[in-house]
Amino acid sequence: MKRRNFVRKAILGSMTAVIGSEIVFAATMPKGYRPLAFQDPDPFKMFNKDKGMEVLNDKPWNIEAKAHLLDDKITPNKYMFIRNNGLIPENLNANSWTLTIDGESVNQEKIFTLADLKSKFPQYTYQLTLECGGNGRSEFDPPAKGNQWTVGAVSCATWTGIRLRDVLEDVGMKDDAVYIGYHAADVHLSRDPDKEPISRGAPMPKALQDETLLAFQMNGEDIPIAHGYPLRLVAGGWPASVSGKWVNRISIRNVVHDGPKMTGDAYRVPCNPVAPGEKVKDEDMCIIESMPVKSLITYPKSGATIKEGKQLNIRGHAWAGELEVSKMEYSIDFGATWKECPVEKPANRLAWQHFSASIGFPKKGYYEIWARATDAQGTSQPMLLPGWNPKGYLNNACHRIAVKVI
Numbered sequence: 399m400k401r402r403n404f405v406r407k408a409i410l411g412s413m414t415a416v417i418g419s420e421i422v423f424a425a426t427m428p429k430g431y432r433p434l435a436f437q438d439p440d441p442f443k444m445f446n447k448d449k450g451m452e453v454l455n456d457k458p459w460n461i462e463a464k465a466h467l468l469d470d471k472i473t474p475n476k477y478m479f480i481r482n483n484g485l486i487p488e489n490l491n492a493n494s495w496t497l498t499i500d501g502e503s504v505n506q507e508k509i510f511t512l513a514d515l516k517s518k519f520p521q522y523t524y525q526l527t528l529e530c531g532g533n534g535r536s537e538f539d540p541p542a543k544g545n546q547w548t549v550g551a552v553s554c555a556t557w558t559g560i561r562l563r564d565v566l567e568d569v570g571m572k573d574d575a576v577y578i579g580y581h582a583a584d585v586h587l588s589r590d591p592d593k594e595p596i597s598r599g600a601p602m603p604k605a606l607q608d609e610t611l612l613a614f615q616m617n618g619e620d621i622p623i624a625h626g627y628p629l630r631l632v633a634g635g636w637p638a639s640v641s642g643k644w645v646n647r648i649s650i651r652n653v654v655h656d657g658p659k660m661t662g663d664a665y666r667v668p669c670n671p672v673a674p675g676e677k678v679k680d681e682d683m684c685i686i687e688s689m690p691v692k693s694l695i696t697y698p699k700s701g702a703t704i705k706e707g708k709q710l711n712i713r714g715h716a717w718a719g720e721l722e723v724s725k726m727e728y729s730i731d732f733g734a735t736w737k738e739c740p741v742e743k744p745a746n747r748l749a750w751q752h753f754s755a756s757i758g759f760p761k762k763g764y765y766e767i768w769a770r771a772t773d774a775q776g777t778s779q780p781m782l783l784p785g786w787n788p789k790g791y792l793n794n795a796c797h798r799i800a801v802k803v804i
């Protein structure tokens with residue numbers, strides 16, 4: 399009996415420590431009861447996500463969409479994937495938020511409040527494609543460690559903010575400035591305040607592009623907390639890891655930024671192709687810059703059926719990093735023959751483009767529709783897996799859906 403009381407006390411003690419305050423009526427709490435503070439949070443409710451989204455990890459939160467959920471031309475929050483490397487910051491306060499610009503190559507270090515940024519610089523809105531460098535990782539063989547994204551770690555929302563360039567010009571840069579690096583308010587999984595979960599950046603030409611924003615709105619509203627409220631760097635067309643969420647400091651560097659996830663295998667691929675599974679020396683790894691050409695069939699959902707003699711209308715999006723998509727094709731015979739279909743112009747540079755096709759089938763049976771985009775430089779998506787790399791980045795293989803004609 400004594401022993402049991404001791405165990406109960408010990409459990410209560412650790413619960414109190416985790417909750418951060420005393421459970422006042424602990425004595426009347428039923429034995430074995432799990433206080434609400436310990437029950438698993440519902441990520442769909444917590445982040446306003448559609449129930450069809452797939453949770454890949456909860457520590458940290460990583461949630462992906464499905465191809466058919468990405469059918470909207472402008473991705474709404476409920477279908478936007480979440481990729482976190484650490485813990486979402488708590489007690490975010492836009493009123494006291496500041497952005498520091500510092501680094502070896504800054505002329506005059508400055509601290510801006512969010513209100514300063516909004517009033518001092520002109521505001522722009524762009525629709526920007528953000529794709530995780532690891533989107534499609536689940537297909538690599540030998541498998542690559544990390545979140546096993548299928549096709550849903552991509553989004554194209556509208557982002558409103560100020561140009562990073564305008565802020566950099568305001569503080570002034572020395573001639574030796576080559577890179578910017580972001581720092582953010584999220585917390586390392588270890589909760590060690592001296593460690594950052596991620597701190598990446600971009601070379602100066604990308605930082606200075608018109609479309610590279612310090613954004614405070616997504617789809618016309620405050621950025622949702624999980625996506626970087628109240629201030630986020632957005633650099634469309636590059637691995638989405640460049641687009642730092644909850645940004646509070648930007649360093650102007652005279653070297654390639656060397657924060658966590660800039661070195662080793664992180665967001666780097668072999669500079670030259672290697673055999674699957676091959677070890678690659680650190681100096682032979684290159685930082686991923688523009689993302690490769692890719693497309694996604696968002697309608698119908700894979701597994702659709704259609705009556706014999708009817709046309710099937712398909713649609714989806716295509717994107718190509720810094721480039722435009724210039725041609726879209728589909729195949730119903732496993733890539734033996736291809737037909738071209740229309741692809742629209744992007745809403746602006748670095749936004750995905752929409753394609754559609756009306757497809758007829760020769761007879762009843764099982765088919766696959768494969769989609770293939772080609773970029774403005776003439777590079778097409780590979781039909782199956784592209785070059786293997788240690789962390790499984792840049793899988794831009796043709797998207798495929800199954801269709802039965804009955």
Ligand SMILES: Nc1nc2c(c(=O)[nH]1)N[C@H]1C(S)=C(S)[C@@H](COP(=O)(O)O)O[C@H]1N2
Nearest residue numbers: 479480481482483530582638639641642643
């Ligand atoms: N501060 C911070 N920014 C971050 C991350 C992060 O973990 N912390 N993850 C990056 C990665 S790897 C990706 S793919 C995108 C995901 O953006 P999303 O969650 O808004 O879709 O955010 C990037 N920005």
Ligand SMILES: [Mo]
Nearest residue numbers: 481530531639
């Ligand atoms: Mo990512």
